[in-house]
Amino acid sequence: LILKELRQITVLGLGLLGASVTLAVSRTLSAVKTVGFSHRASTRATARNLGVAQEIADDIVAAVRTADLVILATPICTFEQTFIQISDYLPDGCIVTDVGSTKGLAHKWAKKNLPSRVQYVGSHPIAGSEQRGVEFARDDLFVGADCILTATKSTDVVAVERLREFWTVLGSRVMVMDPLKHDKLLANISHLPHITAAALLNANNDNDLRMAGKGFIDTSRVASGPANIWTDILITNAENICKSIERLTRELKKLQAAVKNKNEKQIEKLLESARSKRAAMIEHKLKKKDIL
């Protein structure tokens, strides 16, 4: 097993995701040393108090010097700067990955700034919650979650397989995808719902919202996610997201026209299309046992 060669992982950024990685590694790969780093002293202090990693480093260079696997768990916008900061200090053969929700820019920045003696592969564990911060970290956050690895033609296939093994041990179902395909897909199924939920809330006044029922509460749930993390996601996937919003707006206009013209057949056709698309989606999820 390749994982036997793994002696140290280093996580840069100790929020919900980063600290959950170190905790999950401690639980499932007890022989592996876990090192965590945060640029914030207060986060390092909390991380030490909670014992989320065996070692909390005060210095990013010290944190990565002896790592076999370095995982960036900071906002995506910081990746390029971090790559530049650590590139000279990464050991030969080290694998570098990240847990960001968009992947195109990460690959671009890695290619530009990381030395060829280390291998970059993207990771997108689809886990997390509306909560944030090291306090909410859990050693089972990745159990049962999908994890998309992203690789281009120039990505090292052995590094991909090692990372696949790594996330599988943490409990995730791994698939591999091209980063550009990943970003387009996620714009549609993850970033667009977030935008939609936010727009739905912003389109309503607070008095009306007090009367909202279960339907509205569910439809808007994702908009409770942290605004700064989502800003980071939207900015790093701007082009795809603009196209997704365009498609949504077109569908809204179709429904609006049908309602305005009281075109019963057309309204029912559009609603029935949506209903049956969702039924097919749910059926697929049930088959995959994604949902119960």
Place this chain on the structure above:
Amino acid sequence: LILKELRQITVLGLGLLGASVTLAVSRTLSAVKTVGFSHRASTRATARNLGVAQEIADDIVAAVRTADLVILATPICTFEQTFIQISDYLPDGCIVTDVGSTKGLAHKWAKKNLPSRVQYVGSHPIAGSEQRGVEFARDDLFVGADCILTATKSTDVVAVERLREFWTVLGSRVMVMDPLKHDKLLANISHLPHITAAALLNANNDNDLRMAGKGFIDTSRVASGPANIWTDILITNAENICKSIERLTRELKKLQAAVKNKNEKQIEKLLESARSKRAAMIEHKLKKKDIL
């Protein structure tokens, strides 16, 4: 207690809502005779088999002749025709209501077609589910649900108070509202989320949807509602809904422009506005104990 004078209620239309009314009355007002009618022979047969009412009438006139309270639980589009059909046969002092999700047209049609010797008040019990049909009827469907009564200046205040008592006994929290205000409010908090969810599904292809996560599933949940019932709702509240869609589209355009320009501050401001609006809504709901 005014409810003591209630001897017979008649429900026209035996779907989930209608049959739940007769079942709920049987449970909470056992002295009241429950009569149900459906224009479909197959529904009448099922309703008899399930025993959802003491009497299932084959004839709409026979069903209403001795009723103290007549409740329309058919699609809203059928209300005017039903009012015309029953108007000559309603006993003096009978209260007529309905359980439709839009109220403006119901009031208009009632005023035009019902005799002055009966009193019309609108009811909108905010209950139900994605399920439909007499088979899903439950005697506790209205427990803990909001029920909006709609009344205009010409609505009989005694009839409103009797209906308030009626729905309260069935377990609902009753409030009274002008029908036009009701339709505007519901366009925003109920019909718009439905449109939004449907458009979000229609904007995505089935392959991408297979990869959708919990966020998408929640955001799109309401679109699983029956297309024909929702067509009825949208058509009978067309003007308000078009305005609501317009406002949503404007909010989407704002977000799209901010993302396109990678205007970090503006994106974060819009997302934070949505997040805090939802937080205020949830806080209010928790205080009211609407949600736990």
